[in-house]
Amino acid sequence: MPDLSTPLQLTHGPQWSNRVALAPMTNLQSNPDGTLNDDEYRWLMRRAEGGFGLVMTCAAHVSRAGQSFPGQLGIFDDTHLPGLTRLADGLRAAGTVSSVQLQHGGRRADSQLSDRPVVAPFDDAAKGATALTTSEVEQVIGDFVAAAVRAETAGFDGVEIHGAHGYLLTQFLDARNNRRTDRYGGSRENRFRIIHEIIAGVRAATSENLQLGLRLSPERYGIVLDEARALAGEVLADGQLDYLDLSLWDAFKEPHDEDHRDRRLIDYFMDLPRGSTRVGVAGKILDAAGARECLQRGADFVLVGTAGILHHDFARQVIADPTYRSVPHPVPADHLVAESVGPRFLEYLSTNWDDFVA
Secondary structure (H helix, E strand, O other), rough: OOOOOOOOOOOOOOEOOOEEHHHHOOOOOOOOOOOOHHHHHHHHHHHHOOOOOOOEEEEEEEEEEHHHOOOOOOOOOHHHHHHHHHHHHHHHHHEEEEEEEEOOOOHHHHHHOOOOOOOOOOOOOOEEEOOHHHHHHHHHHHHHHHHHHHHHHHOOOEEEEEEEOHHHHHHHHOOOOOOOOOOOOHHHHHHEEEEEHHHHHHHHHOOOEEEEEEOOOEEEEOHHHHHHHHHHHHHHHHHOOOOEEEEEOOOOOOOOOOOHHOOOOOOOHHHOOHHHHOEEEEOOOOOOOHHHHHHHOOOOEEEEEEEHHHHHOOHHHHHHHOOOOOOOOOOOHHHHHHHOOOOOHHHHHHHHHHOOOO
16 A cells, blocks of 8 residues: 555656645635636645645636636636646646646536526526537537646646536536437436547647546436446546546545445445556545545545645645644634635635634
């Protein structure tokens, strides 16, 4: 079993200095047009200085219509390049590997922010969403590819495709609602297709040096655990990804599905053949012991969210001290400000999470 301090070599791009990555986190700190704000720059730079082997941005929307949050980072236009380049340069100088998470909100997008209609794989009157045509699905695939090219142009080491948390790509996977009659709906093969085509498109359009990851939710959002395992197996066997990021919400829990509560959720994926593709897990990893346990159960690395907000140097601390544990939350606002959480991020944590800010 590797130690948390063991460097991680991927098929493409630079080696990570350790096995602790900063998870992509919504923080609302970008400018209204999607360009980088100083608060977001400081937030990410502080984590790079805190020893994370990989620092990933929040979900960056790949098209104007895909914007889900105010203050969301954008990567759909070349006007975003100066800020993205500044961030990539800063992270590299701080000694970390960098990545941009690529996202489209789909039915979870906000038309008031984008001034664009809400689109999804299927009509959803409750969300005001209309179904994408086949050619529009193809355009979405092109938007993800173009965003990956833009990230590489800016100097980032990698990109992660956001196929989790109920956003557009997850909506295609939803067996309950995606009953499209074209090649992107209905059967499992068709519902998985958009994921495979984006992966192939990014690989074809970028250099051999770009690291490519995929984030998946293994359950809920209309995702059936057996299908999540099947899709994970396919992308691992395909060999085009550098890593698969499994967002478990809780890396130590049993599956939500009562029929699969014979073992932990993480264990349903660790036995899949992975070749040279690495597998990471995220979810309530708050101490060194928990991070090590994930590696013991078969993960190649861990992605840290909450603890990375609470401690800019969580990665350095858990590597140095096997007994280290993040402070319990909620915490005073002053604690978060000292950890380079900007005003808008602090407000988001205060209003959207009832157990984060005291």
